[in-house]
Amino acid sequence: MPVRGIDYSLEKNLISVKNQEYENFKFLCVVDSEEEEALKVIKKLDIEYITSSYKCDKCSGKVRAISTAIQLYNNYEVYLLADSDIEVKKNWILNMVMPLNQEDAGLSTTFPYFYPKNGFWAQIKEIWGFVGMGLMESKLTRFGWGGSLAFKHELISDSLEFFSEHVSDDTALTKICKQKGKKIYYVDSAQPDINSPDTFKVFAEWANRQTALSISASPKVYYYGLLFYGAYLFLFFSAILMGVFYNPLYFLFLIPAVMYIYNMVRRLKHIKPVNILGSIILPFIYMTNLIVAKRMKKITWRGNTYDIEDKNLL
8 A cells, every 4th residue: 555645534544454354465555755644643553564665767656656565575476456545344355356366367456436525526526436437347448446456466577667667557557457468357346435525626636637647548538538528518408408499399308418317326325415416517527627637748646746748657
C-alpha cells in the first residue's frame, strides 16, 4: 500500500486491511520518506513500512513505491496492491487472490463504491463511479484498477523495468497483462468502499484527472464518450422541445434517458432525492469532464505534477 498524506478515514482503512481473515500474507506500507505525515497512524497500528527508493526518472510516486516493494520482496507468489483510501471487508484478500488459480489469469481487480460522507458533490461522485463498474462488467472494456489489484509474480518478473517507466500503475499492468495474452478477472465480491467527503473542487479535480488518464491511455475513450453522451444529450433535449412545442408523443424519446437513470439508481446502496437529481445531470458532467480532460497536458496527483502528453508514460 503506497501511502502519501492523510486520507479520510485512513486509520479505519488500514485496520480493515490489517485484520483480514486470510492468514498467509504480509501487509507493507510504502512511504516517500520518514517525514511522511501518515507515519504516525502507520506506527500507531504497528504496520510494517519501507521508504521508496527505486530508481526511475518519470514514474509516479505510486509506481516508484510499488516497484520498490516488489524489488525488495521478490520471493512472493502473489502481490496485491491497495490504495490507502479504501476500506475493505474481512474476506477481501481471499476474494482477490482466488481467480489467480486459473492458468489464464493475468490479474484480478475490482472497482470501489464511493460512499458519500457529506455534501452534494460526494453524492455525485457516488453515481459517477458506476460508469467504472459498468466498464468492469464487460470483458471488452475491463481494465486493472490499481486501488485493488492482484497479480502473480510471474506477470511482472520480467517486466518490472517496463512497469517502472509509467505514471499510471493501472495502465502499465493492464498493458503487461494483454501483451502476455492473459485475462483480467473482475471480482465484484471484493469491492471496497472509498469514504468520500468531496467538495466541488475536490470532485472536479478528481473526475477530470481520472478522465484525462483514461483518454491519454486510450484516445478512443474520448471519441466514444463524445459520441455516446453527445447523442444522449441531443435526444434528451430534442424529446423535451418537440414534446412541448409539437406533439406529446415525442416524450417517448425520453425512454432511453429514463432507462439510463434507472440503471444508475439501481446500483445505489441507498436512495435519496439527490441521487435521482444526480443521475439526471450526470451525462452533462461526463461531457464536461471529457472536454476539459482532452485539453489537459498535466495532472496533479497526491501533490505531484505529471506530464500526460507522453503516451509512453501511461
